[in-house]
Amino acid sequence: MADPKAAGMTRRERYEADQRRRSLTVAATSTVLVIAAIVILVPLAPGWEKVQRSFFNGAVLADTFPKLLDAFLINVMIFAWCAPAIAVLGLLIALARDAKSPALFPLRIFGAAFTDIFRGVPVILTVYLIGFGIPGLGLPRPWNSPYIWGSLALILTYAAYVAEIFRSGIDSVHHSQRSAALSLGLSERQMMRDVVLPQAVRNVVPSQMNMLIALQKDVSLLSFIGPVEIFRQAGVFKSLLANFTPYVGAAIIFLIVTIPATRYADYLMARQMRERR
Amino acid sequence: MAKTISLAALAVALTTTTAMAAGHCAAGKTLEDGKFTIATGNPAYYPWVLDDAPESGQGFEAAVAYAVAAEMGFAEEDVVWVRSSFDEAIQPGAKNFDVNMQQYSITPERDQVVDFSAPYYTAPMAVLVGPGATETEPTMAALKSLKWGAVGTTTAVPKLTETIQPDSDPLLYGDNADVNAALGANQIDAALFDLPTALFLSAVMIEGSKVIGQFPPDENDNPDHFGMLMEDGNPLKECVDDALAALTESGKLAEIEAQWLQDTTGVPLIK
Amino acid sequence: MAKLELRGVVKRFGDNTVCNGINLDIEEGQMVCLIGASGAGKSTLLRCINLLEPTEDGEIFLDGEDIAVPGLDPQTVRARIGMVFQSYNLFPHMTALENAMLAPRRVHGLTREEVQPEIEALFTRFGLADRMQNYPDQLSGGQQQRVAIVRALAMKPEVMLFDEITSALDPQLVGEVLDVLLQLKDQGMTMVLATHEMGFAREAADKVCFLKDGRIVEEGPPDQVFGSPQRAETKAFLERALK
Numbered sequence: 001m002a003d004p005k006a007a008g009m010t011r012r013e014r015y016e017a018d019q020r021r022r023s024l025t026v027a028a029t030s031t032v033l034v035i036a037a038i039v040i041l042v043p044l045a046p047g048w049e050k051v052q053r054s055f056f057n058g059a060v061l062a063d064t065f066p067k068l069l070d071a072f073l074i075n076v077m078i079f080a081w082c083a084p085a086i087a088v089l090g091l092l093i094a095l096a097r098d099a100k101s102p103a104l105f106p107l108r109i110f111g112a113a114f115t116d117i118f119r120g121v122p123v124i125l126t127v128y129l130i131g132f133g134i135p136g137l138g139l140p141r142p143w144n145s146p147y148i149w150g151s152l153a154l155i156l157t158y159a160a161y162v163a164e165i166f167r168s169g170i171d172s173v174h175h176s177q178r179s180a181a182l183s184l185g186l187s188e189r190q191m192m193r194d195v196v197l198p199q200a201v202r203n204v205v206p207s208q209m210n211m212l213i214a215l216q217k218d219v220s221l222l223s224f225i226g227p228v229e230i231f232r233q234a235g236v237f238k239s240l241l242a243n244f245t246p247y248v249g250a251a252i253i254f255l256i257v258t259i260p261a262t263r264y265a266d267y268l269m270a271r272q273m274r275e276r277r
Numbered sequence: 278m279a280k281t282i283s284l285a286a287l288a289v290a291l292t293t294t295t296a297m298a299a300g301h302c303a304a305g306k307t308l309e310d311g312k313f314t315i316a317t318g319n320p321a322y323y324p325w326v327l328d329d330a331p332e333s334g335q336g337f338e339a340a341v342a343y344a345v346a347a348e349m350g351f352a353e354e355d356v357v358w359v360r361s362s363f364d365e366a367i368q369p370g371a372k373n374f375d376v377n378m379q380q381y382s383i384t385p386e387r388d389q390v391v392d393f394s395a396p397y398y399t400a401p402m403a404v405l406v407g408p409g410a411t412e413t414e415p416t417m418a419a420l421k422s423l424k425w426g427a428v429g430t431t432t433a434v435p436k437l438t439e440t441i442q443p444d445s446d447p448l449l450y451g452d453n454a455d456v457n458a459a460l461g462a463n464q465i466d467a468a469l470f471d472l473p474t475a476l477f478l479s480a481v482m483i484e485g486s487k488v489i490g491q492f493p494p495d496e497n498d499n500p501d502h503f504g505m506l507m508e509d510g511n512p513l514k515e516c517v518d519d520a521l522a523a524l525t526e527s528g529k530l531a532e533i534e535a536q537w538l539q540d541t542t543g544v545p546l547i548k
Numbered sequence: 549m550a551k552l553e554l555r556g557v558v559k560r561f562g563d564n565t566v567c568n569g570i571n572l573d574i575e576e577g578q579m580v581c582l583i584g585a586s587g588a589g590k591s592t593l594l595r596c597i598n599l600l601e602p603t604e605d606g607e608i609f610l611d612g613e614d615i616a617v618p619g620l621d622p623q624t625v626r627a628r629i630g631m632v633f634q635s636y637n638l639f640p641h642m643t644a645l646e647n648a649m650l651a652p653r654r655v656h657g658l659t660r661e662e663v664q665p666e667i668e669a670l671f672t673r674f675g676l677a678d679r680m681q682n683y684p685d686q687l688s689g690g691q692q693q694r695v696a697i698v699r700a701l702a703m704k705p706e707v708m709l710f711d712e713i714t715s716a717l718d719p720q721l722v723g724e725v726l727d728v729l730l731q732l733k734d735q736g737m738t739m740v741l742a743t744h745e746m747g748f749a750r751e752a753a754d755k756v757c758f759l760k761d762g763r764i765v766e767e768g769p770p771d772q773v774f775g776s777p778q779r780a781e782t783k784a785f786l787e788r789a790l791k
Contacts, residue, residue: 185627
């Protein structure tokens, strides 16, 4: 005799399979329609040919791509030395802001002022002020290089954001962890180092990934004070060739780098959500 | 009786002079009928435009603009000034100006996307050095060892990379002001500008800077001709070229150049 | 002189007086159970004893020395008093063994090689030998709580405080933890427990204290407090609790 429960589940399974098939069909159809609409309708616009020549010009893309890649190495370089400095400085500022002893009060004020100022001022202003302003005081070469001071501007700005994220991570470690650590006889510093910070840092890795991704793009701001990174190089081509395609080329290069990074950040966040449940 | 006749005559005279005379080349070809719309930079610099006020007609490009307009039959009050960036000038699509005058150099690549008038000025390129390098000799060899900067969107860039070929990579900037800042901060030794701009900058903007030399303007590799930029296929080009030809022939163009760009003598040629 | 002597301990949170003049003697080797409703001040009292909370007033004498003196560095005291919490509070990023080894290494400056054998022995004694390399999220509640006890014991404390350590456990896991407590008692550890496990308290405690509104209302041997409570509040509480 057939088990009635088993019969019901099979019926439901059949139903769900049908539903799945139906929604897949609808999804596929609507996607195809949307893509077809774009591919067919956009070129019908009167200005399409001009736009295509100006923005999506294959010949220009091929011509300019190698030099754009070269320029991108400068972006990579700047990113490579800024990111670790930002992580370290951000953590130090976060700890400064959380300093509890009265003797360290000036440190707390400094930390608060630091995060207020560098999160408040637009990055480009900071790049100009520090990138031109400090060398302008009369530093000799090579100490007045825009690479040094422009990078410093990025480091200071991003450290402020990263510090606040670290702080929220530290706060998110339940105070019972503190109680347990202290009741074992650990000092405040040992507790921070061995119990709180390892958990705090792990908690905020997804948010910090977002900061990293933003940094990858903001490195281009150094183009305003001289370094010929990819954005500036694309601009030079734009001006020489009166064509915007080099920017599209630069965008493609950026996407090749940032998409894996964003996917990884999403993966980390999803994993964290799962662990919390 | 005399009064009504003279009134009628006056009326006829007025109607025929305010509307663009049908015989004029530019009739019906401008953005706004009866008006000639010219775009310039934001801000517009000396000596091309004085005090960022092109309506005054003061400055080389402002003066040439009004002269060309007059040749084409536009009265002074029919000239309308707008501001634009380089990007707005070269983007595909309708423009908000008839012509754009901002020291644009005519290049074959640009010519494919926009149209240029006949040249109204040929600009030698000049080397401006900061206070730390004023002793540099105006020779190609000496120039190679300097640290160079330039505005990234100008023809100074290919001049640097192809002709001068400096030993260290140049730094590029968004506009003249940033190049000035870099010179002032001693991050670069030298920069390339068209000669009139270089003289202005050394005289007014950067303490202790000096124009140490100019490149001979009749070189075969890309001498800088300034042209008025307009939309690709603009029928107005014909009229503007005719006007410029007339001004060149009559000597008026040279007069304007002499009036506004006279201190270009005395700068040595780069060997 | 008792091992721990509390005299007039007062603890306030804002306007709320949670401990309102506690007097208590705990002899060495005794197991003292604190019972009472939630909010009666049991947990807070324990946290005052190991200086997690500063007291407003009163003295706490450990071996005759007042450790509640304001300004005293709490770290050395805390190394002598171990505490186990209701929610285990194991460090999630370390294995059970690393959890236990952390404090002896950092506080006493010992190396891993020096502490590991002793601590492994502790794990074995409490039936956790095969769980030492596991992370807390791989352990059951009862196992985690036993690891927490080993962690506290690793510092070789003179007094152990237990803050309702079985309240968060599934009933079938409570037994294994209580067994550990009995083992400790047999070894002569001085223990103070805040607990709801009335049966255990009756069986194992040397002294039971009933707290209400921040005061010890009644204290005495378990047979007396449970069997013939003197005070009406005690009676009322026991009636509700043992229903």
